Amino acid sequence: MKILAIAPNWVGDMVMAQVLFKALKKLYGADTIIDVVSQRWALSVASRMDEVRNLIEMKIAHGEFGLKKRYALGKLLRAENYDLAIVMTITFKSALIPFFAKIPIRAGHLGEIRFGLINDIKKIAIKRPRMIDKYMSLCDQGDREIAIEYPKLRVDLENQKSLLARLGLNVDKPIAALFVGAEYGEAKRYSIGKFAVIANKLIENGCQIWVFGSERDRSLGEELLLDSPKSVNLCGKTSLTDAIDLIALAKFAISNDSGLLHIAAAVGINVIAIYGSSTSDYTPPLTDKKEIVSLNLPCSPCFKKRCPLKHLKCLRDLPPEMILERVKN
Numbered sequence: 001m002k003i004l005a006i007a008p009n010w011v012g013d014m015v016m017a018q019v020l021f022k023a024l025k026k027l028y029g030a031d032t033i034i035d036v037v038s039q040r041w042a043l044s045v046a047s048r049m050d051e052v053r054n055l056i057e058m059k060i061a062h063g064e065f066g067l068k069k070r071y072a073l074g075k076l077l078r079a080e081n082y083d084l085a086i087v088m089t090i091t092f093k094s095a096l097i098p099f100f101a102k103i104p105i106r107a108g109h110l111g112e113i114r115f116g117l118i119n120d121i122k123k124i125a126i127k128r129p130r131m132i133d134k135y136m137s138l139c140d141q142g143d144r145e146i147a148i149e150y151p152k153l154r155v156d157l158e159n160q161k162s163l164l165a166r167l168g169l170n171v172d173k174p175i176a177a178l179f180v181g182a183e184y185g186e187a188k189r190y191s192i193g194k195f196a197v198i199a200n201k202l203i204e205n206g207c208q209i210w211v212f213g214s215e216r217d218r219s220l221g222e223e224l225l226l227d228s229p230k231s232v233n234l235c236g237k238t239s240l241t242d243a244i245d246l247i248a249l250a251k252f253a254i255s256n257d258s259g260l261l262h263i264a265a266a267v268g269i270n271v272i273a274i275y276g277s278s279t280s281d282y283t284p285p286l287t288d289k290k291e292i293v294s295l296n297l298p299c300s301p302c303f304k305k306r307c308p309l310k311h312l313k314c315l316r317d318l319p320p321e322m323i324l325e326r327v328k329n
Helices: 011-028 040-046 067-080 093-100 131-136 157-167 192-204 215-227 240-247 259-266 320-328
Strands: 002-006 033-038 055-057 084-087 105-109 120-122 175-179 208-212 252-256 270-274 290-293
Touching (some): 002 067, 002 093, 011 033, 011 040, 011 131, 011 259, 040 055, 040 240, 067 093, 084 093, 093 105, 175 259, 192 208, 192 215, 192 320, 208 215, 208 240, 240 259, 252 259, 259 270, 270 320
Parallel strands (some): 002 033, 002 084, 033 055, 084 105, 105 120, 175 208
């Protein structure tokens, strides 16, 4: 069986997509071929999945329709003779590539008017399903019930060793990883000042603090260091695959609801997940080694990028002590 997956572009969603890839291998056999189409940053995550053969970069800017580019890529992929395409996202444009590739079966949810583009329409009865349930509904299980297997990303031990040397890091003390950013928006970002309080308390108790994030998060890491100068700001200093290898060295991670949270879960470390405008009911870290921190206010989850009530109490009223207590757990 040869499958082309049009995969999500968000890092966390790509991690969760591995649940589907694992299920497809169980359904069709270990020799099933799975190739993945996505943006470069999300493909970095897929590169650490044993289930994935080829990574196919979609060189189309976010929000760009790019009809000619999609047609060219689809035409190029015709030579692969895929048996099945699975379109994991719900936009009209995401269904174009497998259509242009002339893949006979193109499975997906109906989403934005995609009749014809999607010819194997999948349905899910739950009103707001977990992301992984949504993905699993794309797997044609028939009478079989395939158990969900959590994501597991491969760690490159040689790269890990070279990163420690290049960045001047060591593992002499237990490592606490802090993920201070959240690409979706400020309503998912816990206060940097409170992150600093947590960092200093953990340092007092014998931990070292590594702060992870993208180049966009570099200023957040620098802000944290103003109040916690013994922490190490790695934001913008590593690629995503480098971050995977370094995060795997941590004893635990404290994270906003972000892509790095799901990476930490997938490399097997303990995670403490902070939820503000979102909820763990929808996108929980896929691990048994987790602690969920949320005030569960009546106004949340709102799923907004910015607080519609302009108070952000779901995060501002969340004390650092509540998170530190979960670290003890």
